[in-house]
Amino acid sequence: MAKVESFTLDHDAVKAPYIRVAGAETGQLGDKLSKFDVRFLQPNEDSMPTSAIHTLEHLLAAYTRDYLDGVIDISPMGCRTGFYMIVWGTPSVEEVATVMTKVLEDVVKAEWTDVQGTERGECGNFRDHSLWGAQEYAKDVLAKGFSVDPFERKVLK
Ligand SMILES: [Zn+2]
Structure with a gap:
């Protein structure tokens, strides 16, 4: 059976919130992709209700693309403690932490009319x-701030 990187992470050892690289791939033509673990909450201690993480998903879809080129996807984790983000290229953890901080600052300022895709025809659970x-x-x-190290609190100033 395939070994999955995120299942090898010691979820008790991490200190959320943090950003970490959860994978990197190089395609046949040399293009690189990176996958980031964008952890909001401490695993097995807290989780977001589906309504909150769902609206965050809609907001993050737009706002991450405002600050970072090459975003392919940012989707909620099934455990509801954070998101996985897949991007073209190899941005640093520091860059992603800076971007995600700006994104969340925008989330805090958002009005309901800023949330895209909330009509019945645009969303699977409107x-x-x-x-x-x-x-x-x-x-x-x-x-708390996003740590750039999953195991030790290192928040950028
Ligand atoms: Zn939706």
Whole structure:
């Protein structure tokens, strides 16, 4: 069976919130892709309700692309403690931490009309959104800061 990088991470040893590289791939033509673990909450201690993480998903889809080129996808983890982001190239953890901090600052300032794709035809569960919840979790993460090391708190100033 394939070995999956994220299942080899010691989820009890990490100190959220943090950003870490969870994978890197090089295609046949030499193009590089990176996968980032963008962890908001401490695994097995806390998790976001689906409404909050769902609205964050919609906001992050737009805001990460405002600050970072080559974003392919940013999607919620099933455990609801954070997101995986896949991008072209090899941005540094420091760059991604800076970007995600700006993104969450924008989330805190967002109005409901800034959340894209919330109509029935645009979303798979349009009833399950909470901008208030998204903003409360964004504020919590900003107050702690994203560490650039998953195991030791190293927050950029
Ligand atoms: Zn949706």
